[in-house]
Amino acid sequence: MEKEKVYIIHPYLIAISPAIFIYAHNFEQVHYSLVFQAVILILCSTYVLTLTWQYIIGNNFKSGIITSTVLFVFVNYGQLVDYILSLSFSSPVFVRHRYLVLTLSLILILLVYLVIKTNNSLINLTKFLNIVMLISVMISFVHIVSKLVFEYKHRSQENIKRTATTSTDQDRKGVFPDIYYIILDGYAGYNTLKELWHYDNSDFLNYLWSKGFYVATDSRSNYGVTHLSLSSSLNMEYLDSLENKIGSEIINNKGRAYKLIENNEVMSFLKHQGYKIINFSTNWPGTMINKNADINIDCGKIPPYIRLLLQSSLIRAYTDKISFFSRKHRERILCTLSKLPETKSMIDGPRFVFAHIISPHPPWVFDKNGRQPEKGDLHFLNNDWGDEQAYLDQLIFINSKIEDVIEGILVEADVLPIIIIQSDHGPSLGKDYVKHSDKIRSVAEMNILNAYFLPDDGKKLLYNFISPVNTFRLIFNYYFHTNLNLLDDKSYWHIELGKKGLLPSDH
Template sequence: MLKNLYHKIKNFHFILLPVFFMLHVNNFYYGLIPGDIMVRHSFAYTALTISVFLFAQFYYRDLVKSCLFSFIALGYFFGFGSVKDFLAESHTLSRLSSYRLMLPLVFIMLLSLLIYLKKSSRSFNRLTTFLFIAISVNLIIELVFLTKNIVNKNDIKNDLGDPELTMVKNFTPCDTCVQPDVYFILFDEFTSSRCLKQYWNYSNDTLINYFRDNHFFVSEKSHSNYSFTTFSLPCTMEMQYLNLPPGYTEAGAIDLARGQYTLFNNAVVNIFEKQGYIFHNYSIFDMKNHPAYNGIYFDKLTDLFISDETLFGRTMRDIGWNLSNPFVRNQRKRDSLAHVETFNIRDPYVKKTLADAKDAVRAQDPAKKDFFYFHFMLPHDPFIYDSMGNPRSFGYMDIKLRYLDQAKYASKILIDLVNYIKANSKNKAVIILQGDHGFKSWPGEENFEEKAFENLNAVYLPDENYTNYYDGVSPVNTFRLLFNHYFHTNYDLLQDKSIQLFFKPDLKKIYGIRQKNS
């Protein structure tokens, strides 16, 4: 009976390919890929598998040949990324990794296979048996790895902070303390006024005077602790430097995903909640029990963990931008159209972030204690605004000047929102304003990575007691100082330092595509 069952199912070896592929990716990135992304890709690859088989069956009218063609074609599809990486890293075969060679070669091989199987009179019984056994063994291996990951709770190893949440466990709520509402407002890639003066020769007097007139403390010499958003923010919200391997100098896509994982269940939000605060997540990241109101901005990163391994996903990542407006031959015209498309996507997002922030401030219940986190993707690229917030017409203007204009517009949004908060809270709320890092696009300039750390860092305390604040305080100490001030925690302050890291090739590819489209 089992023998008969085996002979019936062995031809359908190709069905196990997408199952093996998804299990392998899940094990490699265990705990980092959200379930909804896994499900979406699983449905897509199931549909692809069925479509390839139906095409082959229509062409061959032969079950064995249809299954064999489906297995090999899907093998090309799911294994393309790994093969391309292998060729690119090989000293002798690197030239073969060119898309000009690989894509035509894949097409020729599949076409040749299609024709060969059609003309062949062989039974292919041994090959079918081999493929079924091979994919079954590999599938069993992946299932063993999955079991080990689940039993050993290996997803916790992705946490670069304190997965045990020691500071949270040791925190004792303070019943007699003053407990103001807290607004943490982050402007992505907002550099310091000091940096604008030094490297742009621009005096940001509007913002400087506003902070002075409204009694903010400003850390003029502030430097972010990391120059990547998904490292900088976990550092701030965990109130500690990330636990990275010794000699760690380059960050890849998987590392940034681990940063997001660390942020998901961070110490700051947990301490606020233990103190009785309600957390309102208007950031660009999901956090435990608090999904981002505006959606996840970096969801593409974990999506690429799956799609980048495939023929379609890798090709679209690397050269897909060539397909943008393919019927427009003039490069400047194509870039202009891409710029308009980018504006139409980003502008509503920025406007909605500001509108949602004001709605949240207006709806705040004075009888409750609230911690708000607003995250503006400004003045971060793409640089689509002029200094007044109007759409910037496309042009090859110097990137530093485009950034400066967008920083001016970001300053206007900042002042508008802070005025709104102060008016609604009657100056009784804590307001923290920060850039997660500084301007990072310094083409051809020396020490550009060092400049990338200089960031906006200002805080308003209702009692205006800034005794323990000092010029040069960095984001890692932001909430240590705040909790010491209001909740009497007596946390030691950490050394303020910036840790210089670089992009690995996979991140250069991902961010290179994004910048080209901007």
């Protein structure tokens, strides 16, 4: 007879553990209110499920074990899929949801049957599960608290000691031009496309030249990953210099890099010049939202935190099947591209418009005509660069849409704007290119698209190997009369675990 008072809390802890874990590892970019709402909904659903099993079975401990078993499979299904995909012998095609769900369902039925039929009291197992899950959730809470403490200690360092970015002509008269800074994520430079993809991108470059753009065909990214590249370009500094100024590591701390992207020098300077900031939100943490912007335009309908939560659960078997997140990703990109020319009417100028377009970077959601490719769904979560043709098709479509964006911006402009179209880094060449030397691979992966529309003869100061770190140094000097020194154009490739791989420049 069950006399000992044992609380059955493990089903609730299992249910909320992914929500707490995801928040702990994306703390800087998720508002706590969203987590709170998710946790409350999950706890209520778990309570209803537990009561249902209690009504069916009539035994609290058995119903608790069954509820936990079902919930464990449900909330961790996506993690299991990711693990299978990570195996060396696996591929996206290897995972068929119908077979995996069927297998897990049979296992669950067997486990439920065994729990119902057992004559054991299950008190000790309940205690064990309570302790294990409590420890698991507490680890995530400790992670969250440590980040809160870290943020509190470094709050005073949030604003960088600025690089004397002040205008020497504070009383300058006239109308400032709107500035559009468009990042095409993972867009390969002309040389990379020509030499390794055997694709001639001249049609697009000729279009840019015909509209008055300067295209720096020998330009290289300063860093080979997005969070480091944007931290550098938007603050007009190399990361070692930024680290010295804020007294905190950046290279191995994505959270600090995200903060630098949000609280960046470029937007700060322009706000002081009277600019209004318009930011297009993405589903990537670093550019998800900018609290310093006057307007955040969010073309997505599902918050990234909720998307991650859904994708870690059994719901993934359904969303993958109907191309749910691929369609949402497509819609966000198309919406952003269509709204870019419309920003002029959103707020009185001058305006600085920042748009991070996560394309032609995978997932593959466009063919060259803009249709949804069938294989795009398989690659959505794997960040797989391996399909050369899929990459080229997506790039070709993005070319056509960028041409539309440029036409729209120029038609709407009363004063010719500044337009920068730039990739944060080149494409990853993947396993197929291990035959190339590191130097060849690094040059290929760092060669980027870097195009400038600078009115009033501003392009006369540009040069063919200008890198993103100097983009706004040059623009601010010419249009706002600052005295910023141009930095040496350097590239750092494969920076990880504190190891800096400097790509020597022959410019």
